[in-house]
Amino acid sequence: MKTFSRCLAAALCTLLLATSVNAAVRIKDVTSLEGMRDNQIIGYGLVVGLKGSGDTMRNSPFTEQSLQSMLDSMGVNVRNANLRTRNVAAVVVTANFPAFVKKGTKIDINVASLGDASSLSGGTLIATPMMGSDGKVYAVAQGGLAVAGFSEQGAAQSLQEGIATSGMIPNGAIVERELADEFINLRSFVLQLTNPDFNTSVRIADAINAFTRERYGVRLAKERDFRSVVLRKPGKVSATRFIAQIEGLVIQPDTPAKVVVDERTGTVVIGNHVQISTVAVTYGSMVVRITERPMASQPEPFSENGQTVVLPDTSIDVNQDGGSLSIIGGTDLQTIVSGLNRIGLRPSGVISILQTMKTVGALQAELVIQ
Incomplete structure (x- = not known):
């Protein structure tokens, strides 16, 4: 149990640091060109x-x-x-x-x-x-x-x-046959976001416009919706070169507050924007173990009507661990992880706590259960 808590803390703290340092990504890593597919x-x-x-x-x-x-x-x-x-x-x-x-x-x-x-x-x-x-x-x-x-x-x-x-x-x-290649003749393009988001769409359009205004003296991008951004190609550059320039620009994508739970493997992934309203949590578990040990009963020697029979032997053990009451709440990933680790839960316990928090409205994030 303690090992899982330490691993959860280390993994999620590493995720937090990586998110803070490496949040900026290239446009090519979060978008694709509409129509350019297999x-x-x-x-x-x-x-x-x-x-x-x-x-x-x-x-x-x-x-x-x-x-x-x-x-x-x-x-x-x-x-x-x-x-x-x-x-x-x-x-x-x-x-x-x-x-x-x-x-x-x-x-x-x-x-x-x-x-x-x-x-x-x-x-x-x-x-x-x-x-x-x-x-x-x-x-x-x-x-x-x-x-x-x-x-x-x-x-x-x-x-x-x-x-x-x-x-x-x-x-x-x-x-043996090529598809019609109309890419070089296109005057406009549509960038489709891999993870649709209004803020990310606006940030992509702003980053492209900042670049094209400095390079070509005109704004060439406009956000269409939360899934796509429309581009116009300047007349003095090829389509291939223009797209290469755009794909290399760096933006900071926005991500929704989301918690993803895989009940089969016990994996829990908590996004950086997840917030938990202050709640008191206690968790206890009861284990009931039923063991069957059938025994054979032999008749007395030289008995005329004796038969060998199987007699059931059942033992039932009950073990209940009482949980401690802990206060959990926070507006950042580190605080949430520390609060969960104080309880010392197994993966199944963390999943159960998150589901209950969502039910009472304390988990301010989308809970995805796979």
């Missing part, structure tokens, strides 16, 4: 070269049809053949298509089994077109799979670790 592409293909761990043709008829179509395209007629190979698996191939990517660029791809294959380890993906939501082919994927897990099975035992039915191919797809 797109998703997808494809259907076959993985070959598996060691008897591929799809069964009876349970995965689409694998057999795909294999026949592929062989037909290569001049091999197997339409009337009874294919029973276990070295092939049908897969779905996915990838993120980055913004501004050019023809010939290689991108990473993910491969996942579609049928009943037990493992894709050692397999090779054959040429697979990858399409966007518009139905156009943007890349072609091919290569050997890297699979983290494995799956082995014998007559009486099987062993599996990780997921053997999915993997990835680094640089496994080559871009």
Whole structure:
């Protein structure tokens, strides 16, 4: 208990110092350009070269049809053949298509089994077109799979670790089509805040205007709402250079008062702006331990009608720790942490206290429970 209290104090005090010293961040770290994002592409293909761990043709008829179509395209007629190979698996191939990517660029791809294959380890993906939501082919994927897990099975035992039915191919797809690049012709841009906040939006606009007024003699930014800031590009500089200049500017983002609680791990994160109205807190815990120790009762030797029976033996122990009454209240993180540590709580106790404080209105912050 004492160890947790010391760790909580050390961690949150470090967070407080880090917040005070390193609160200023670059605009690029708290915003993104509207429209400048990745797109998703997808494809259907076959993985070959598996060691008897591929799809069964009876349970995965689409694998057999795909294999026949592929062989037909290569001049091999197997339409009337009874294919029973276990070295092939049908897969779905996915990838993120980055913004501004050019023809010939290689991108990473993910491969996942579609049928009943037990493992894709050692397999090779054959040429697979990858399409966007518009139905156009943007890349072609091919290569050997890297699979983290494995799956082995014998007559009486099987062993599996990780997921053997999915993997990835680094640089496994080559871009064949580019997205329309209108960035260089844009005259205005929109910066989207990663953590929407009215104060942060205004501070970003003010920082940009201070820079552009000195550099270009005009104010070029205007806060639109708590989520976005609109920019106009000056005529004598390229869009790329202008955005690079803006992203390097430093601002101090504002953060709401928030406490985040993860009940599964006992993690509690308290923001720097959290305030607690003065309250008296006491916390006690009761532990009830029930132990079952069944005992076997044997009959007397040479008894004719004796039977062995199991007799229950239950013991119940109750342990209750009384809590001390403490006064907690403060307008800064250090005071709050010191008040919580005086009680000497376990993580579950801290979570319970915070929930109760929120209920009575003493916690002046948003409480997020995950």
